[in-house]
Amino acid sequence: MVGPNLPFGGLACGLVLGPLPSSLQHVGKRTVDEQAPPTPVRARPMPFSQAIMDTVILATFMGLKVTFTGVEDPEAHIIAFHTQMMLSGGSDTMHYKLFMSTLSGTALD
Numbered sequence: 320m321v322g323p324n325l326p327f328g329g330l331a332c333g334l335v336l337g338p339l340p341s342s343l344q345h346v347g348k349r350t351v352d353e354q355a356p357p358t359p360v361r362a363r364p365m366p367f368s369q370a371i372m373d374t375v376i377l378a379t380f381m382g383l384k385v386t387f388t389g390v391e392d393p394e395a396h397i398i399a400f401h402t403q404m405m406l407s408g409g410s411d412t413m414h415y416k417l418f419m420s421t422l423s424g425t426a427l428d
Contacts (some may be wrong), residue, residue: 374412381407383417389426393415396421 383403387396400421404414419427 333427371415374416376413376417380409380413383421385421387388387422387426388424390424404419 383400385396385403387393393423401417404417
């Protein structure tokens with residue numbers, strides 16, 4: 320039996336699926352006594368998501384040469400940081416993680 324509305328490219332396979340057997344309905348479900356694993360508590364609260372914090376900085380990455388203490392022009396710092404990151408490459412999450420390393424003094428507080 321072939322037709323445009325049949326599954327598997329129009330071929331009828333003759334397989335009829337019924338309801339899932341009760342012996343398999345519990346698979347993958349948590350019981351009332353089970354709880355989700357706890358999320359680890361960070362020693363200090365961080366402003367970034369776990370994905371950013373888990374980003375690995377490449378061993379070939381050259382250190383940043385720009386710092387911001389809170390006294391300099393913040394816009395000039397952002398431009399300098401962006402320029403260095405564009406030259407060094409890497410992912411956006413790596414850029415986000417490295418930005419904090421450019422802050423010092425009152426800018427870090």
